[in-house]
Amino acid sequence: MGRKLLLDKAHVENIRLYEVYRREGGYRSVEKALKSMSPDQVTDEVKKSGLRGRGGAGFPSGMKWSFLAKPEGVPRYLVVNADESEPGTFKDRYLMEFIPHLLIEGMITSSYALGSNNSYIYIRGEYAWIVDILQQAIAEARNNGWLGKNILGSGFDCDIHVQRGAGAYICGEETALLESLEGKRGNPRIKPPFPAVKGLWGCPTVVNNVETIAAVVPIINEGGEEYAKIGIGKSTGTKLISACGNINKPGVYEIDMTISVEEFIYSDEYCGGIPNGRKLKACIPGGSSVPILPANLLLKTAKGETRMMTYESLADGGFATGSMMGSGGFIVMDDRQCVVRHTYTLARFYRHESCGQCSPCREGTGWMEKILWNIETGKGKMSDIDLLWDIQRKIEGNTICPLGDAAAWPVAAAIRHFRDEFEWHVNNPEEAQKRNYGLAHYADPLVVTA
Amino acid sequence: MPVQFSDTALAEVKRLVARYPEGKQKSALLPVLHLAQDEFGGWLSTEILDYVASVLKITPIEVYEVATFYSMYNLKPVGKHVFEVCQTGPCMLNGSDEIIDYIKEKLGIRPGETTTDGLFTLKTVECLGACGYAPMMQMGKHYREHLTREQVDQIIAESRK
Numbered sequence: 001m002g003r004k005l006l007l008d009k010a011h012v013e014n015i016r017l018y019e020v021y022r023r024e025g026g027y028r029s030v031e032k033a034l035k036s037m038s039p040d041q042v043t044d045e046v047k048k049s050g051l052r053g054r055g056g057a058g059f060p061s062g063m064k065w066s067f068l069a070k071p072e073g074v075p076r077y078l079v080v081n082a083d084e085s086e087p088g089t090f091k092d093r094y095l096m097e098f099i100p101h102l103l104i105e106g107m108i109t110s111s112y113a114l115g116s117n118n119s120y121i122y123i124r125g126e127y128a129w130i131v132d133i134l135q136q137a138i139a140e141a142r143n144n145g146w147l148g149k150n151i152l153g154s155g156f157d158c159d160i161h162v163q164r165g166a167g168a169y170i171c172g173e174e175t176a177l178l179e180s181l182e183g184k185r186g187n188p189r190i191k192p193p194f195p196a197v198k199g200l201w202g203c204p205t206v207v208n209n210v211e212t213i214a215a216v217v218p219i220i221n222e223g224g225e226e227y228a229k230i231g232i233g234k235s236t237g238t239k240l241i242s243a244c245g246n247i248n249k250p251g252v253y254e255i256d257m258t259i260s261v262e263e264f265i266y267s268d269e270y271c272g273g274i275p276n277g278r279k280l281k282a283c284i285p286g287g288s289s290v291p292i293l294p295a296n297l298l299l300k301t302a303k304g305e306t307r308m309m310t311y312e313s314l315a316d317g318g319f320a321t322g323s324m325m326g327s328g329g330f331i332v333m334d335d336r337q338c339v340v341r342h343t344y345t346l347a348r349f350y351r352h353e354s355c356g357q358c359s360p361c362r363e364g365t366g367w368m369e370k371i372l373w374n375i376e377t378g379k380g381k382m383s384d385i386d387l388l389w390d391i392q393r394k395i396e397g398n399t400i401c402p403l404g405d406a407a408a409w410p411v412a413a414a415i416r417h418f419r420d421e422f423e424w425h426v427n428n429p430e431e432a433q434k435r436n437y438g439l440a441h442y443a444d445p446l447v448v449t450a
Numbered sequence: 451m452p453v454q455f456s457d458t459a460l461a462e463v464k465r466l467v468a469r470y471p472e473g474k475q476k477s478a479l480l481p482v483l484h485l486a487q488d489e490f491g492g493w494l495s496t497e498i499l500d501y502v503a504s505v506l507k508i509t510p511i512e513v514y515e516v517a518t519f520y521s522m523y524n525l526k527p528v529g530k531h532v533f534e535v536c537q538t539g540p541c542m543l544n545g546s547d548e549i550i551d552y553i554k555e556k557l558g559i560r561p562g563e564t565t566t567d568g569l570f571t572l573k574t575v576e577c578l579g580a581c582g583y584a585p586m587m588q589m590g591k592h593y594r595e596h597l598t599r600e601q602v603d604q605i606i607a608e609s610r611k
Binding site: 128163243251348 | 481584
């Protein structure tokens with residue numbers, strides 16, 4: 001059994017209620033921080049912990065905090081990104097639904113470190129019932145003196161507000177999120193200036209993922225150095241992985257980053273293997289944006305080493321033969337599944353979610369969707385595969401925000417590793433229309449297309 | 451009849467606006483549009499959008515820009531029960547295409563349409579963050595997960611009661 005720091009208490013009966021959460025040791029990090037530490041000492045512990053942003057980018061959180069500008073007389077803000085919309089990802093929902101006080105506790109401690117007196121949770125609009133759960137937790141925290149004026153006699157004031165989005169994946173991008181929180185369309189801003197200098201209402205702002213802020217609680221309780229002892233190398237601490245697709249036990253798992261991908265998929269403690277006696281075909285290990293890997297490259301790196309559930313190991317081989325930890329949205333495909341059709345659904349997703357600001361993304365996502373639909377339904381030409389490759393190359397890196405990259409990468413990786421499946425659709429138009437995938441073998445993953 | 455929030459809704463608008471600094475009341479726009487949609491029958495007409503603009507003291511165009519950007523705001527009437535079925539990759543791997551086909555057949559409508567009795571609207575939507583519990587759909591405030599044909603039958607029967 002790996003160590004659990006976030007979800008170890010998530011299934012204690014009634015842990016959603018303040019009394020139970022407090023009895024189980026909740027809000028100790030706030031006591032410790034406000035009574036015995038300066039804000040900078042809290043930030044230092046987060047730096048020492050090696051915690052990396054859990055939303056997808058994996059940027060060191062302590063460093064992000066230290067970039068926050070602190071001009072005199074200007075308010076600073078902490079905004080928690082609960083817009084969780086990356087296909088395959090449902091971990092923040094789980095955390096907020098089952099143990100909401102952990103997020104509230106992490107926010108109070110983090111707000112103290114950053115000097116934020118009004119902090120916001122921006123939650124995706126569809127998680128409407130979770131808004132109620134969070135509001136209740138906030139009210140309980142306020143009634144028990146953890147929010148409001150002069151908390152624990154420290155002189156620190158803090159309040160937390162929940163803002164509901166209204167259906168837009170792009171609002172998970174931090175500057176689009178801030179635009180949305182200001183009551184505008186979710187169009188990402190050009191950086192610089194970064195939110196740490198000019199964020200919400202033009203004030204210095206830190207935007208962090210739900211899981212990142214929750215992890216601040218064990219980091220302060222146990223100390224950054226203790227937290228950093230868990231895991232391998234620069235992958236410190238624990239990570240929530242939401243596993244879905246063709247597995248026996250879909251759900252949210254907290255792993256300490258010391259296990260192999262094979263163990264994660266096949267062990268009964270986690271995904272419990274592939275159902276119905278099927279074989280593992282492919283996996284997208286970190287949310288829909290990251291490259292898909294065929295089974296052999298998933299379980300072992302191109303160098304033949306065991307692939308581990310860490311930031312470094314999942315990325316080993318770069319995009320040619322590796323992938324990314326991303327958001328921890330772990331999508332498993334068995335050998336019945338069609339890579340072309342799956343990639344088509346993702347292309348449709350990104351076309352739907354493109355904000356339309358940058359031409360390469362606005363136009364390119366639509367083109368990719370249409371071409372993939374043609375190939376999938378037996379109307380594709382061999383040259384369409386190269387055209388797809390060309391379009392994704394022209395989107396990547398040419399947009400204001402990473403949505404363009406996120407749309408390009410899945411298409412690139414699908415062609416890179418499963419080109420023969422695309423060709424099969426072109427060569428067998430009638431069977432492709434009947435959605436008979438008819439694949440006897442997979443692409444040789446080590447032959448890289450480009 | 452002119453569009454007008456109830457006293458309860460107006461109190462809620464006041465509470466929402468108070469969460470932001472002075473002069474930043476536009477930040478309340480998304481929550482106020484949700485409120486308006488709940489209050490005025492599940493969709494937002496131009497009259498309602500103009501009314502929201504006047505309540506928040508912003509220009510109508512600022513409201514139109516937002517209402518047309520976010521997928522949860524309905525800009526035309528919807529049925530009493532809205533089935534928003536996820537069709538993105540992870541749900542597709544677990545049979546969402548078949549569930550959508552089945553609902554189409556049962557209700558005799560295509561995605562985007564409402565049944566003639568005004569009871570049901572079918573929408574296909576992109577990832578709702580329930581990938582481990584697929585196939586699934588949103589109905590109002592809540593999710594219906596691990597959908598099967600039998601459950602679809604049951605949900606439709608319940609909704610007709």
